[in-house]
Amino acid sequence: MAEYDVIMVGSGVAGALCADRLAAAGKKVLILEAGANGIGVAQREQYRRIWDPSPAKSWNTPYLEDVGRRYFPSPATNDTRYFDQPSVNPDKPNDETTSLVTFKGYYQRLLGGSTWAWRGNTPRMLPNDLRLASAYFSDDDFPDGSSVADWPISYEDLMPWYLQAEEELGVAGNVEEWDELTPRDGVPFPMPGQPKSYSDKLLIARMGEISVELDGEQLPVRIFTVPQARNTRFYQGRPACEGNHNCIPLCPTHAKYDATIHLRRAVLHGAQIRTAAVVAKVQRSTDDGRWVVTYKNWRSERPKESSETVAADRVILAANPVETAKILLMSNLGGPHVGKYLMDHVQGEALALAPEPIFPFRGPQTLCGVDTLRDGQYRRQFASFRLTLGNDGWGRAGNPTSVLEGMLNPAKPAEFKIGDQLKSAAVDRLVRLVRIGFSTEQLPHADNSVTLSTQVDELDIPRPLIRFQVHEYTQRALKQGYRVALEIFHAMGAEPHAEELDPDGSFNTVKWNTAAHPMGTCRMGSDPAASVVDKFGQCHGQPGLYVAGAAVFPTGSATNPALTLSALALMTADNIVSQAA
Amino acid sequence: MTGDLRTAANTTASETGSEEAPPPRVDIPMRIGETAAGKKPVGREASLDAFLSLSVAVTGVDEPELPARTELTLATGEKRPLYEIYYERLREAYAPELAQLLQKWVSLGPARADAPAKLAAELAKETDAALRLRRAARQVAKIWFLSVIDDPQASLDKEKATSPTQLGGGLGQHQLAVIYPLMGAPAPGYSNLPHGYWSEIPGHFDGP
Numbered sequence A: 001m002a003e004y005d006v007i008m009v010g011s012g013v014a015g016a017l018c019a020d021r022l023a024a025a026g027k028k029v030l031i032l033e034a035g036a037n038g039i040g041v042a043q044r045e046q047y048r049r050i051w052d053p054s055p056a057k058s059w060n061t062p063y064l065e066d067v068g069r070r071y072f073p074s075p076a077t078n079d080t081r082y083f084d085q086p087s088v089n090p091d092k093p094n095d096e097t098t099s100l101v102t103f104k105g106y107y108q109r110l111l112g113g114s115t116w117a118w119r120g121n122t123p124r125m126l127p128n129d130l131r132l133a134s135a136y137f138s139d140d141d142f143p144d145g146s147s148v149a150d151w152p153i154s155y156e157d158l159m160p161w162y163l164q165a166e167e168e169l170g171v172a173g174n175v176e177e178w179d180e181l182t183p184r185d186g187v188p189f190p191m192p193g194q195p196k197s198y199s200d201k202l203l204i205a206r207m208g209e210i211s212v213e214l215d216g217e218q219l220p221v222r223i224f225t226v227p228q229a230r231n232t233r234f235y236q237g238r239p240a241c242e243g244n245h246n247c248i249p250l251c252p253t254h255a256k257y258d259a260t261i262h263l264r265r266a267v268l269h270g271a272q273i274r275t276a277a278v279v280a281k282v283q284r285s286t287d288d289g290r291w292v293v294t295y296k297n298w299r300s301e302r303p304k305e306s307s308e309t310v311a312a313d314r315v316i317l318a319a320n321p322v323e324t325a326k327i328l329l330m331s332n333l334g335g336p337h338v339g340k341y342l343m344d345h346v347q348g349e350a351l352a353l354a355p356e357p358i359f360p361f362r363g364p365q366t367l368c369g370v371d372t373l374r375d376g377q378y379r380r381q382f383a384s385f386r387l388t389l390g391n392d393g394w395g396r397a398g399n400p401t402s403v404l405e406g407m408l409n410p411a412k413p414a415e416f417k418i419g420d421q422l423k424s425a426a427v428d429r430l431v432r433l434v435r436i437g438f439s440t441e442q443l444p445h446a447d448n449s450v451t452l453s454t455q456v457d458e459l460d461i462p463r464p465l466i467r468f469q470v471h472e473y474t475q476r477a478l479k480q481g482y483r484v485a486l487e488i489f490h491a492m493g494a495e496p497h498a499e500e501l502d503p504d505g506s507f508n509t510v511k512w513n514t515a516a517h518p519m520g521t522c523r524m525g526s527d528p529a530a531s532v533v534d535k536f537g538q539c540h541g542q543p544g545l546y547v548a549g550a551a552v553f554p555t556g557s558a559t560n561p562a563l564t565l566s567a568l569a570l571m572t573a574d575n576i577v578s579q580a581a
Numbered sequence B: 001m002t003g004d005l006r007t008a009a010n011t012t013a014s015e016t017g018s019e020e021a022p023p024p025r026v027d028i029p030m031r032i033g034e035t036a037a038g039k040k041p042v043g044r045e046a047s048l049d050a051f052l053s054l055s056v057a058v059t060g061v062d063e064p065e066l067p068a069r070t071e072l073t074l075a076t077g078e079k080r081p082l083y084e085i086y087y088e089r090l091r092e093a094y095a096p097e098l099a100q101l102l103q104k105w106v107s108l109g110p111a112r113a114d115a116p117a118k119l120a121a122e123l124a125k126e127t128d129a130a131l132r133l134r135r136a137a138r139q140v141a142k143i144w145f146l147s148v149i150d151d152p153q154a155s156l157d158k159e160k161a162t163s164p165t166q167l168g169g170g171l172g173q174h175q176l177a178v179i180y181p182l183m184g185a186p187a188p189g190y191s192n193l194p195h196g197y198w199s200e201i202p203g204h205f206d207g208p
Helices: A013-024 A041-051 A127-136 A155-169 A198-207 A260-268 A320-331 A400-407 A419-430 A472-492 A562-580 B042-059 B082-108 B115-123 B128-146 B179-183
Strands: A003-009 A029-032 A210-214 A217-221 A223-225 A272-274 A277-284 A291-297 A308-317 A346-353 A366-370 A385-390 A433-440 A449-456 A462-467 A545-547 B071-073 B079-081
Touching: A003 A013, A003 A291, A013 A029, A013 A155, A013 A260, A013 A562, A029 A260, A029 A308, A127 A155, A155 A562, A198 A223, A198 A385, A198 A472, A210 A472, A217 A472, A260 A272, A277 A308, A277 A320, A308 A320, A320 A449, A320 A462, A346 A472, A385 A472, A400 A419, A400 B128, A400 B179, A419 B042, A419 B115, A419 B179, A433 A472, B042 B082, B042 B115, B042 B128, B071 B082, B079 B082, B082 B115, B082 B128, B115 B128
Parallel strands: A003 A029, A003 A308, A029 A272, A308 A545
Antiparallel strands: A210 A217, A223 A366, A277 A291, A291 A308, A346 A433, A366 A385, A385 A433, A449 A462, B071 B079
16 A cells, blocks of 8 residues: 555645645645546647537536546536435425525536636635624524534634735735735735726726615725736736636636646645545554545446555545535544535626626626625624626626527517628627626535435445525525615616516525535534534544645635635645644 | 438430420539539539628628638548538538528529518518528528527527527637627637737727
């Protein structure tokens, strides 16, 4: 049995950053990855060639032809057949109020993980995001029966690693916009923020200085460039963004960060990678106390029966919240809270037609957002939320294909257009589409969980059994997000598109989607009775077994998790290095 | 349907030895690469010409702006202009509908200034024949604007007219989808513009 200092399970951004830092510190690191793609330029080009002729062009189009995909299924949006998801809560089958909804989170099981297809947004959490319980619920009367808990670290504790994560990923942002909201002691971002789009600038000029009232408190609505891991100049061997408008599913120039960067560095530092390795169990050896990882190799002659093992002093599970929880559950490790408190960012969107051309579909798919509403006393009543200004028309609801198809309906002869009429009408509509998305915080609920299904996948490994609900605390925030979006539309003179709304004109909360930001399931905390890992990601009572990634988040805030989980991963790696020292 | 739509061979008075008027000539769409007795097939050329002028009429985009003559390299290594490639793709998936639309278009006199308006009037009729013409016209529009067409086996949503599945072309066609330059945008994945271009109005945008 080969032996290592550290085995890293999973190679997304958390695993890649951690592995690189540990390998650079001289650790013997092995990365186990379920997928088997490449991490070089040729792989990017191959993905592009798959994507180019495909009519679908959805977030996972480039990756659907990966060899062996049947052995490492990933859930896809609205096609979550990999997940086992009952609609009725099996614990309360007769109670309609506990009926479950479909967890729409999805992820990639590839070398580089979901960062191949992510958008690249990297804002930080706010200081109060890490102390939600004590800041707003001092009487422990948490909404909807949730289990809110403060993080065992403060924003100030995390700051040094936030700065490091921004350097590692190459984050572009404007310090003057963000230093007040997410303090950084005036330290500039590694690169200046992305240039705002023409439509963003127009909106800012039209909107002026407006504020909205949220639960009796006036909060300013300010549009800032979102910090993004997307180059605005040549940085660490990669070019500046050229506005290919293809962030999701694939940046053709590598201006957008993805974890293959740190995987390649890790290899240069001596780390090894084994692909086609789907971990089935982690256990401590009774002989020498080392950790033994058992995995199935789907490239073997008999993948289902394969069983390979490798040992290390430390194991770090960084396989995303769903898969990491599954591994711990299969291994009977981590305690009673493993798999609980699954969260995502529940989203909605508002659509409108601008009064004049604003030219979407140019540049990154989003650039700016409203983050000045993320914190306030209102969080006692409804969830934190933020807004994103789409630069992508109406997204799925309005894009070149859907607009043209609507004007070419064979079943409606009177509306069927050709020639100049078609061209003018289509272009006029497309250049005026404006979308504002709003993303809300979901509180941790023990009932929102990942457990083991009795159904198995192609390797006879249990599939994830998901239970998921969107509670009223979050639903109220969706309505607020829509209300604020309407106010912005009004300020810019845009004509809201009549979506399916409730009779009172407020957002119909069944129209939510998720951001594909799975979080929770192995939450960190100081109390072993209430959490899975400590502040460094080490499992309580299991020295040498760690969790990295968004699985350790006790709460999810309203913002993208990538930078925070990257900072935590670096903190974990540094802690391991300091222990050895 | 991909059949070779040949009719009975054309004959001439000299061949039959008869003084009777020769039977009417029918222009037959032929497969790319096919020739008749080593000569450039007139029928195919006529059909391709008709398809090109039809494409201008349906899209409203003048021929110089349509990338019709941009040559792409096929998987065989052969280079073909885009309009021939698109013609073959449409014949492959919508042969009867395309033939009917081309026939209608030719009957209107493609060179006439009022031909596009007459075609629009034909398409607006509430007849089964017009419905088939609209189906074909939709594909002609989609292939040029988007480089994709509807899967002929799939049914369209009656209200939104969305197609659950579509058929794409080969490498290089998405890049030439005409809707993007009309919007002042590069095709996704194919920006040749400098960093930050999105901050300003597109310089070449002429308006809808």
